[in-house]
Amino acid sequence: MSEFKFCPVCAANLVLRADDDDARKFRLACPDGHWTHWDNPLPVLAALVEIDGKMLLARNAAWAEGRFALITGFMERDETPEQGIAREIREETNLEASEINLIGVYEFMRKNELIIAYHVKATGSIRLSPELLEYRLVEPPDLRPWPAGTGYAVADWMRRQNLPVQFVEFAGSFTPLITPAQQ
Numbered sequence: 001m002s003e004f005k006f007c008p009v010c011a012a013n014l015v016l017r018a019d020d021d022d023a024r025k026f027r028l029a030c031p032d033g034h035w036t037h038w039d040n041p042l043p044v045l046a047a048l049v050e051i052d053g054k055m056l057l058a059r060n061a062a063w064a065e066g067r068f069a070l071i072t073g074f075m076e077r078d079e080t081p082e083q084g085i086a087r088e089i090r091e092e093t094n095l096e097a098s099e100i101n102l103i104g105v106y107e108f109m110r111k112n113e114l115i116i117a118y119h120v121k122a123t124g125s126i127r128l129s130p131e132l133l134e135y136r137l138v139e140p141p142d143l144r145p146w147p148a149g150t151g152y153a154v155a156d157w158m159r160r161q162n163l164p165v166q167f168v169e170f171a172g173s174f175t176p177l178i179t180p181a182q183q
């Protein structure tokens with residue numbers, strides 16, 4: 001919440017104000033009532049991308065070696081979630097989505113986000129955007145989801161394929177990550 005200091009209407013210093021419905025909740029607000037920082041969770045799109053029967057996992061340039069995850073991104077104004085995830089996949093991997101199916105919706109309170117996760121069949125040749133360093137193509141039974149956020153989406157997808165789910169744990173990590181089992 002600390003990123004907001006001033007009212008965007010009158011530039012007054014924001015103050016902490018108890019919520020009208022729940023006095024235990026405090027929100028940053030303009031003392032003159034122009035604006036309230038509701039701090040609602042932000043929707044994040046995530047895709048478990050399948051290409052030729054294998055699952056694509058990518059490593060963000062900022063992440064430690066051996067850590068891979070789903071393709072994720074924020075929605076743009078005036079696009080549906082399906083259009084948004086197809087765009088993210090195109091931008092980040094150069095692949096075209098051919099089939100998009102919702103896996104589910106997952107909380108990620110740690111980052112105040114709501115994850116909307118899809119299984120996406122894609123075609124084309126992989127070319128990563130600069131923000132992704134490398135990728136792996138993993139056989140579905142070799143997926144090892146991390147027990148939070150997008151990992152639960154991967155686990156749910158695996159269960160629907162009648163695949164046994166084995167979670168991994170990363171000590172001290174707060175990023176949703178999936179690891180290919182053979183690595």
Ligand SMILES: [Zn+2]
Binds near residue numbers: 030031032033035
């Ligand atoms: Zn104000």
